[in-house]
Amino acid sequence: xxxxxxxxxxxxxxGTVGAGVARLLLDHGDRTAxxxxxxxxxxxxxxxxxxxxxxxxxxxxxxxxxxxDVIDDPEIKVVCQLIGGIEPARSIMLRxxxxxxxxxxxxxxxxxxxxxxxxxxxRELGRSIAFEASVAGGVPIIANLSTCLSANQVESLAGILxxxxxxxxxxxxxDGVPYSEVVAEAQRLGYAEADxxxxxxxxxxxxxxxxxxxxxxxxxxxxxxIPRSGIDTLDLADVRYAREMGYTxxxxxxxxxxxxxxxxxxxxxxxxxxxxxxxxxxxxxxxxRVVGDAVGPLFFHGQGAGQMPTASAVVxxxxxxxxxxxxxxxxxxxxxxxxxxxxxSADYADAEGRFYLRAMVDDHPGVLAKITAALGAxxxxxxxxxxxxxxxxxxxxxxxxxxxxxTEGAAGRACAAIxxxxxxxxxxxxxxxxx
Amino acid sequence: xxxxxxxxxxxxxxGTVGAGVARLLLDHGDRTAxxxxxxxxxxxxxxxxxxxxxxxxxxxxxxxxxxxDVIDDPEIKVVCQLIGGIEPARSIMLRxxxxxxxxxxxxxxxxxxxxxxxxxxxRELGRSIAFEASVAGGVPIIANLSTCLSANQVESLAGILxxxxxxxxxxxxxDGVPYSEVVAEAQRLGYAEADxxxxxxxxxxxxxxxxxxxxxxxxxxxxxxIPRSGIDTLDLADVRYAREMGYTxxxxxxxxxxxxxxxxxxxxxxxxxxxxxxxxxxxxxxxxRVVGDAVGPLFFHGQGAGQMPTASAVVxxxxxxxxxxxxxxxxxxxxxxxxxxxxxSADYADAEGRFYLRAMVDDHPGVLAKITAALGAxxxxxxxxxxxxxxxxxxxxxxxxxxxxxTEGAAGRACAAIxxxxxxxxxxxxxxxxx
Numbered sequence: 001x002x003x004x005x006x007x008x009x010x011x012x013x014x015g016t017v018g019a020g021v022a023r024l025l026l027d028h029g030d031r032t033a034x035x036x037x038x039x040x041x042x043x044x045x046x047x048x049x050x051x052x053x054x055x056x057x058x059x060x061x062x063x064x065x066x067x068x069d070v071i072d073d074p075e076i077k078v079v080c081q082l083i084g085g086i087e088p089a090r091s092i093m094l095r096x097x098x099x100x101x102x103x104x105x106x107x108x109x110x111x112x113x114x115x116x117x118x119x120x121x122x123r124e125l126g127r128s129i130a131f132e133a134s135v136a137g138g139v140p141i142i143a144n145l146s147t148c149l150s151a152n153q154v155e156s157l158a159g160i161l162x163x164x165x166x167x168x169x170x171x172x173x174x175d176g177v178p179y180s181e182v183v184a185e186a187q188r189l190g191y192a193e194a195d196x197x198x199x200x201x202x203x204x205x206x207x208x209x210x211x212x213x214x215x216x217x218x219x220x221x222x223x224x225x226i227p228r229s230g231i232d233t234l235d236l237a238d239v240r241y242a243r244e245m246g247y248t249x250x251x252x253x254x255x256x257x258x259x260x261x262x263x264x265x266x267x268x269x270x271x272x273x274x275x276x277x278x279x280x281x282x283x284x285x286x287x288x289r290v291v292g293d294a295v296g297p298l299f300f301h302g303q304g305a306g307q308m309p310t311a312s313a314v315v316x317x318x319x320x321x322x323x324x325x326x327x328x329x330x331x332x333x334x335x336x337x338x339x340x341x342x343x344x345s346a347d348y349a350d351a352e353g354r355f356y357l358r359a360m361v362d363d364h365p366g367v368l369a370k371i372t373a374a375l376g377a378x379x380x381x382x383x384x385x386x387x388x389x390x391x392x393x394x395x396x397x398x399x400x401x402x403x404x405x406x407t408e409g410a411a412g413r414a415c416a417a418i419x420x421x422x423x424x425x426x427x428x429x430x431x432x433x434x435x
Numbered sequence: 436x437x438x439x440x441x442x443x444x445x446x447x448x449x450g451t452v453g454a455g456v457a458r459l460l461l462d463h464g465d466r467t468a469x470x471x472x473x474x475x476x477x478x479x480x481x482x483x484x485x486x487x488x489x490x491x492x493x494x495x496x497x498x499x500x501x502x503x504d505v506i507d508d509p510e511i512k513v514v515c516q517l518i519g520g521i522e523p524a525r526s527i528m529l530r531x532x533x534x535x536x537x538x539x540x541x542x543x544x545x546x547x548x549x550x551x552x553x554x555x556x557x558r559e560l561g562r563s564i565a566f567e568a569s570v571a572g573g574v575p576i577i578a579n580l581s582t583c584l585s586a587n588q589v590e591s592l593a594g595i596l597x598x599x600x601x602x603x604x605x606x607x608x609x610d611g612v613p614y615s616e617v618v619a620e621a622q623r624l625g626y627a628e629a630d631x632x633x634x635x636x637x638x639x640x641x642x643x644x645x646x647x648x649x650x651x652x653x654x655x656x657x658x659x660x661i662p663r664s665g666i667d668t669l670d671l672a673d674v675r676y677a678r679e680m681g682y683t684x685x686x687x688x689x690x691x692x693x694x695x696x697x698x699x700x701x702x703x704x705x706x707x708x709x710x711x712x713x714x715x716x717x718x719x720x721x722x723x724r725v726v727g728d729a730v731g732p733l734f735f736h737g738q739g740a741g742q743m744p745t746a747s748a749v750v751x752x753x754x755x756x757x758x759x760x761x762x763x764x765x766x767x768x769x770x771x772x773x774x775x776x777x778x779x780s781a782d783y784a785d786a787e788g789r790f791y792l793r794a795m796v797d798d799h800p801g802v803l804a805k806i807t808a809a810l811g812a813x814x815x816x817x818x819x820x821x822x823x824x825x826x827x828x829x830x831x832x833x834x835x836x837x838x839x840x841x842t843e844g845a846a847g848r849a850c851a852a853i854x855x856x857x858x859x860x861x862x863x864x865x866x867x868x869x870x
Contacts, residue, residue: 020729024586024729028586028588031585031586031587031588032585032586034585034653034767034769035582035585035767036585036767037766037767132583138729138730138731138733139733140579140583140733143578143579143582143583144575144578144579147470147578147751147754147755147760148567148575148578148748148751149747149751150466150467150470150471150750150751150754150755151459151463151466151467151746151747151750151751151754152466152747153463153466218469275715277712277715277736280710280712280715292747293743294455294459294573294743294744294746294747294750295573295737295738295743295744295747295748296573296737296738296741296743296744297737297738298573298574298575298735298736298737299734299735299736299737300733300734300735300736301712301733301734301735301736302730302731302732302733302734303730303731303732306731308728308729308730308731309729309730309731311586311729312584312586312587312727312729312730313583313730315585315586315729316582316583316584316585316586319582319585319586320582320585323763323767324759324763325582325760325763325764328758328759328760329760331472332469332470332471332472332758334469
C-alpha cells in the first residue's frame with residue numbers, strides 16, 4: 001500500500017449519522033486505510049446552516065454550504081448522502097450520480113420510494129449506490145443477502161426491522177405498561193421521533209422489507225402494497241395473554257415463498273414462542289432470520305439504529321465503494337433491476353399461518369359453542385383456548401383462541417362472523433403466530 | 436449480461452462438500468449466473484479414484500483423475516480445492532496458485548497450519564485464496580469480518596465454532612448422559628468422526644479462532660499457541676451443577692483485547708448464562724458474537740457444517756472470486772499478512788474472568804473456611820456457593836464455588852492450593868464463566 005494514495009470523499013448532511021461518519025474517517029482513518037489500501041480523505045461536508053453546532057470537529061475548509069463544492073470537484077469520487085426525507089435528498093442524489101459520483105446512503109425512505117428511478121439512473125450512468133445503513137442499521141443484512149447467499153434460493157425471511165417498535169414492545173412486556181405511556185417514555189429517551197407514526201404503524205418496516213424482498217427474492221414490490229399493521233393499536237391485554245401462553249409479541253416483517261412459489265409479504269404484530277431467537281430480541285435491537293435452501297437458517301442480530309452502528313455501516317459501504325467491490329455487486333443486484341421479477345406476489349388472503357384471536361364475550365352458556373362453530377364454518381381448527389373467570393358475575397370475559405394453521409383470509413372471515421354474534425362485544429383481535 | 440459469457444471452474448476432490456458444490460453449479464447454475472453476471476462452468480472435477488460412487492451426476496468428460504487437466508488448462512481460472520488434510524492438499528494448492536488459478540478452499544486445518552506459506556505465495560503470484568467455508572460452515576463470518584466491520588476496532592469475539600462438541604454438549608445437557616455415551620451416539624449419527632480428538636479436545640476450534648483472530652484483530656498467532664481445553668474431560672456432574680445455577684456449558688473460543696490492548700485467546704468449556712444468545716445455540720449449530728467499537732455487538736448464527744451449508748459458502752466464494760471481489764478483499768486481508776501484527780498476545784495468566792470451581796471435600800466442620808481462606812490468599816472473592824447434603828453421612832461432597840472476576844493465573848494458583856488441602860480429594864475442576 002502506498003500510504004500517500006488517497007480517495008477524496010464527501011458528506012452531504014452532518015446530522016447524527018453524518019457526524020459519526022466524519023469521526024470514523026477523521027479519528028480512525030487508519031482503519032479505513034487498512035481495509036481500502038488507501039486513505040479515505042474527507043474533502044467536504046455539505047450542510048445547510050454553517051452556524052449550527054456539530055457533533056464533530058472538522059479540519060478547516062471541509063465544512064461548506066455549497067453543494068457545488070462537491071458536484072464540481074471531479075476528484076471527489078464517492079459521496080455519502082446522509083440527509084433524510086425525500087426532497088431535496090432525491091434531487092441531490094440524482095445530481096451526484098450525474099456528476100459521476102458513486103453514492104452511499106442511509107436513506108431508506110428515499111430508496112423505498114424512488115428506488116427504481118435512482119437505481120436506473122445509477123446503472124445508466126455506470127455508477128453505484130450502496131445502502132447497507134438503510135436497513136437494520138449496523139446489521140450487515142444487505143451485504144449478506146447481496147453476496148453471501150448467492151448459491152441459495154432464499155425461502156423465507158423474517159425480521160425485527162423497527163427499533164422503535166421493538167423498544168416499545170419490550171417495555172410493554174417487561175413493565176406491563178400500555179402503549180401510550182411507553183411511547184411517551186420512548187420519545188423522552190430519544191428512541192421515538194416526535195411523530196413516530198411511520199415507525200409504529202408498520203410503514204418503516206414495510207419500506208425495509210420491500211428492499212430486502214428485492215434483494216433476497218428478486219421481487220418487484222412497492223412498500224405501499226405490503227399488507228401491514230403496526231403496534232399503535234396493540235392492546236396491553238394481548239401482550240399479557242401472549243405471555244401467559246408462552247409467547248412474546250414482536251412487530252415482524254415477513255417475506256416467504258408459498259407452496260406455489262409466490263411471494264407472501266406482510267408486516268404485523270406477531271406472537272413468537274418464547275426462547276425462539278427472534279422472540280428474544282429486545283430493546284432497540286434488530287434481527288433477521290433468513291432461510292436459504294442450501295445454507296439453511298441464518299440469524300443476524302445487532303443494533304438497528306443509533307449514531308455509531310449506522311455510521312459503521314455507512315463507512316463499510318464507503319470502503320467497499322472506494323475499492324471497487326460495490327461497483328461489481330451493484331451490477332448484479334436485483335434492486336429494482338430492469339430484469340423481470342423472479343417471483344409473483346401471493347394473495348395475502350391465501351397466506352398460511354396460525355392466528356391468535358381474542359373476543360370479548362358474554363359469560364353465558366353456549367358462547368364457546370357458537371364461536372367454535374363460526375371457526376368450524378371457516379374450516380379453522382383450534383389449538384388452544386384460554387378464558388379466565390369473570391372478575392364479577394355476569395361481566396363479559398376475554399376469550400382467547402390459538403388456531404392451527406389456516407389462511408389469513410379464512411381467519412379474517414371467521415373473525416367477522418364471530419364479531420357478528422350476539423354474544424360478542426366489539427371487534428375480534430387477530431394476530432399472527434409463529435413458532 | 437451476455438448469457439454466453441462463462442468462466443470455467445474446477446473442483447479438486449468430490450467428497451461430501453465437493454458433491455454439494457457440483458450440484459449447486461450444475462442444478463442451480465441460474466443462481467450463480469445471476470450473481471456473477473456470467474455462467475460458472477464446471478469444466479473438471481479431479482478425483483483420485485474414478486470408480487468410486489459419487490453423490491452427484493456429472494456431465495461426460497468432467498470427471499478426471501489427472502490434476503494436469505486443471506493445471507494445464509489456462510481457461511480454468513478458479514479452482515475449489517476441497518480435499519482435506521495437509522498433504523497432498525498443500526502441494527496441490529501451491530501448484531494451482533503457481534499455474535495462475537485463484538483458489539477457494541474449505542480446508543481449515545491447511546489454512547491454520549500453512550497459512551503464511553500459502554497466503555504469501557498467493558500474494559506474490561497475484562492470486563487470491565477464499566476460505567469462507569473453513570470457519571463456521573454456512574455462517575459467513577469471514578466475509579463479515581473482512582468487509583462489513585471495516586470501520587471498527589473489534590474488541591472481542593466469542594464463538595461456538597465446533598459443531599461436534601456442541602452436539603455432544605447439547606445432548607449431555609438435555610439427556611443427562613455422560614460424555615462417553617454421547618460421543619458414541621454422535622459417531623453413529625455422523626456428527627462425530629471415528630477419531631473425534633481434534634473436535635473434542637479444542638484443537639479444531641483453536642484453528643478456527645486463529646484464522647478469525649488474524650482477520651478481526653490483525654493478530655499473528657499460531658493455533659498451537661492458543662491455550663485450550665476440550666469437552667473430552669468434562670464431567671456430567673459439572674453440566675448438572677451448571678444447569679442448577681442457571682448456566683449452560685459450551686465449548687467457547689474467545690479472542691478479546693485486554694485493558695492494555697493485548698489480545699487474549701483461549702478455547703475452553705465455559706459456563707454461559709441461560710438465555711444469553713450463545714447459551715441457546717444447540718446441536719450442530721455454530722454462532723459468533725463480535726463486538727466492534729462502532730457497531731456494538733453483532734451476533735451470527737447458522738449451520739456450522741454439513742454438505743449443503745458448507746457448499747453454499749464455497750459457491751459464494753466462487754462467485755466472489757469469479758467477479759473480482761475476492762481479489763480486492765484478499766489484498767487488504769490481514770491473514771498472515773506481511774504487515775506487522777497490530778496486537779501483541781496477552782499472557783493467559785493475566786486473562787480476567789469469572790470461574791466455576793468444584794472440589795470433592797470431606798463433610799467436616801471448617802472445610803469451607805479453609806477453602807475460602809485459600810481463595811482469599813489469591814485475592815479471589817466468592818460470588819456464590821453450592822453444596823448439597825451428602826448422600827450418606829460422612830461421604831465426601833461436591834463443593835461448587837462461583838468466583839467474582841479474577842485472573843486465570845490467580846484461579847489456577849488457588850485451585851492448586853485447594854487441591855493440596857487435606858480435606859480435599861483429587862483435583863479441583865475449573866471452568867470459565869461468561870454472562
